Amino acid sequence: MEATAKYNRGNPAVKRILQEVKEMQSNPSPDFMAMPLEEDIFEWQFAILGPRDSEFEGGIYHGRIQLPSDYPFKPPSFMLLTPSGRFEIQKKICLSISNYHPEHWQPSWSVRTALVALIAFMPTPGGGALGSLDFKKEDRRALAIKSRETPPKFGSAERQKVIDEIHEQMLSRAPPVPQLLTNETNEETNQLPASDASDEHAHKAVGGVNTAGSNSDSVNNDLPRPDSESEIVQHIVEGRTEGVSNHSRANLSRENIPRVAPTPQNPVVAIQKPKHDRLLTLAAFGLTLAIMALVIKKFFKINGLAGYIEGKF
Amino acid sequence: YDALRRTRGDGNCFYRSFMFSYLEHILETQDKAEVERILKKIEQCKKTLADLGYIEFTFEDFFSIFIDQLESVLQGHESSIGAEELLERTRDQMVSDYVVMFFRFVTSGEIQRRAEFFEPFISGLTNSTVVQFCKASVEPMGEESDHVHIIALSDALGVPIRVMYLDRSSCDAGNISVNHHDFSPEANSSDGAAAAEKPYITLLYRPGHYDILYPK
Numbered sequence: 001m002e003a004t005a006k007y008n009r010g011n012p013a014v015k016r017i018l019q020e021v022k023e024m025q026s027n028p029s030p031d032f033m034a035m036p037l038e039e040d041i042f043e044w045q046f047a048i049l050g051p052r053d054s055e056f057e058g059g060i061y062h063g064r065i066q067l068p069s070d071y072p073f074k075p076p077s078f079m080l081l082t083p084s085g086r087f088e089i090q091k092k093i094c095l096s097i098s099n100y101h102p103e104h105w106q107p108s109w110s111v112r113t114a115l116v117a118l119i120a121f122m123p124t125p126g127g128g129a130l131g132s133l134d135f136k137k138e139d140r141r142a143l144a145i146k147s148r149e150t151p152p153k154f155g156s157a158e159r160q161k162v163i164d165e166i167h168e169q170m171l172s173r174a175p176p177v178p179q180l181l182t183n184e185t186n187e188e189t190n191q192l193p194a195s196d197a198s199d200e201h202a203h204k205a206v207g208g209v210n211t212a213g214s215n216s217d218s219v220n221n222d223l224p225r226p227d228s229e230s231e232i233v234q235h236i237v238e239g240r241t242e243g244v245s246n247h248s249r250a251n252l253s254r255e256n257i258p259r260v261a262p263t264p265q266n267p268v269v270a271i272q273k274p275k276h277d278r279l280l281t282l283a284a285f286g287l288t289l290a291i292m293a294l295v296i297k298k299f300f301k302i303n304g305l306a307g308y309i310e311g312k313f
Numbered sequence: 314y315d316a317l318r319r320t321r322g323d324g325n326c327f328y329r330s331f332m333f334s335y336l337e338h339i340l341e342t343q344d345k346a347e348v349e350r351i352l353k354k355i356e357q358c359k360k361t362l363a364d365l366g367y368i369e370f371t372f373e374d375f376f377s378i379f380i381d382q383l384e385s386v387l388q389g390h391e392s393s394i395g396a397e398e399l400l401e402r403t404r405d406q407m408v409s410d411y412v413v414m415f416f417r418f419v420t421s422g423e424i425q426r427r428a429e430f431f432e433p434f435i436s437g438l439t440n441s442t443v444v445q446f447c448k449a450s451v452e453p454m455g456e457e458s459d460h461v462h463i464i465a466l467s468d469a470l471g472v473p474i475r476v477m478y479l480d481r482s483s484c485d486a487g488n489i490s491v492n493h494h495d496f497s498p499e500a501n502s503s504d505g506a507a508a509a510e511k512p513y514i515t516l517l518y519r520p521g522h523y524d525i526l527y528p529k
Contacts, residue, residue: 106448106452106453110368
């Protein structure tokens with residue numbers, strides 16, 4: 001496989017993936033880490049930190065990414081290996097960034113943007129999507145604590161080596177699961193169930209402000225941070241892609257209707273006047289009106305065909 | 314019109330038609346000034362995308378492959394190609410898709426750069442913001458193109474495009490003429506010469522599809 005990979009360096013997909021590897025190494029993020037296998041550059045192992053101020057905080061979640069041979073025109077597939085209560089393990093997950101929805105994928109996205117999106121998707125409800133789960137918050141916290149203790153066991157020895165290496169580095173960076181926050185959250189849950197939702201909204205607003213602040217204040221000093229934070233902002237937009245697509249489709253169907261509507265209006269108008277007059281005198285002429293309508297329709301069709309034929313000449 | 318050249322109907326047909334028609338035009342005219350002009354335009358588009366926050370390595374491959382095609386249709390050096398090879402090249406799935414993606418990036422960058430101009434059309438079309446429209450209807454492969462896309466691509470590259478419409482709108486008039494519309498970068502062009510030029514790319518539109526037309 002190494003020989004094949006080297007031989008295929010002319011392949012644009014390989015070139016693109018190598019560029020992403022370099023970019024990942026030169027701009028490491030505190031929230032995730034990813035690297036390809038040595039023997040197969042199209043398969044990556046990754047680990048993400050649970051998003052802050054959520055029941056996943058402090059957790060280290062491992063997974064595998066499989067890039068298609070015609071990347072970046074087709075989306076990769078994602079598989080989680082650490083139990084999280086949000087995604088099933090060892091099963092490809094369904095997101096707008098994964099290969100379940102190739103029509104939503106954009107070549108301007110990359111592994112980095114996909115991982116940022118994955119972190120952002122964790123607190124969202126699974127909604128019955130393929131590979132999604134909806135555990136209780138307490139169970140998810142327990143899984144987050146457990147996820148730090150040992151990395152998952154998966155695949156060949158080389159894969160396990162990469163997984164262990166990633167796990168060690170993530171442990172050295174990651175803050176512990178917030179115990180005090182756990183207690184506070186339990187109290188809040190007992191007293192006011194709605195307060196969690198309001199906290200999440202407040203956090204999102206604060207997050208937005210922080211992004212704007214950091215961009216304006218420290219653009220020159222902290223280069224890596226604006227990148228990752230702007231990507232997070234992008235994914236808030238990207239999360240709505242499916243909604244936008246639905247709107248687009250609805251509008252497409254609406255556009256078809258107006259094109260058809262003008263045509264029958266003309267015969268209808270022509271019919272209504274004689275219909276009104278004759279109805280007052282002789283109801284039996286209804287059949288004649290129907291025949292006239294058919295003749296008018298055929299007349300329009302003939303005109304249309306003539307237009308097309310002469311247009312081509 | 315003399316002839317019609319069919320393109321594959323996969324949602325990228327506007328960009329594929331534009332690509333082949335433009336490269337063929339350069340091949341026939343060997344207009345070096347035009348090539349230099351469009352290379353400057355491409356550099357501007359690249360800068361626009363970088364300013365909009367796109368990571369450079371995600372789009373520079375698409376740009377470089379189109380520039381390769383552009384330079385290879387000019388005669389006089391080792392990598393020159395003829396009409397037959399141009400046809401083979403554009404039939405190559407990889408080359409063709411990369412150039413289509415290049416045009417999609419150029420279109421997206423132009424729409425976002427002049428968001429205030431395009432926003433009314435986009436709001437009426439899809440009821441979404443300019444950025445959402447670009448992400449949902451311009452950048453993904455296989456999304457069909459409409460007036461907004463054609464205006465943006467024509468303006469961004471400074472290339473006039475004529476589109477002949479074979480749809481029901483030409484039947485209502487009751488005559489045998491076919492509607493057409495010229496997309497000219499006249500209003501925004503800094504080059505007076507390009508504005509006055511007659512469109513040398515002509516496309517035939519039937520609902521949901523574009524093909525290339527060759528004038529007599």
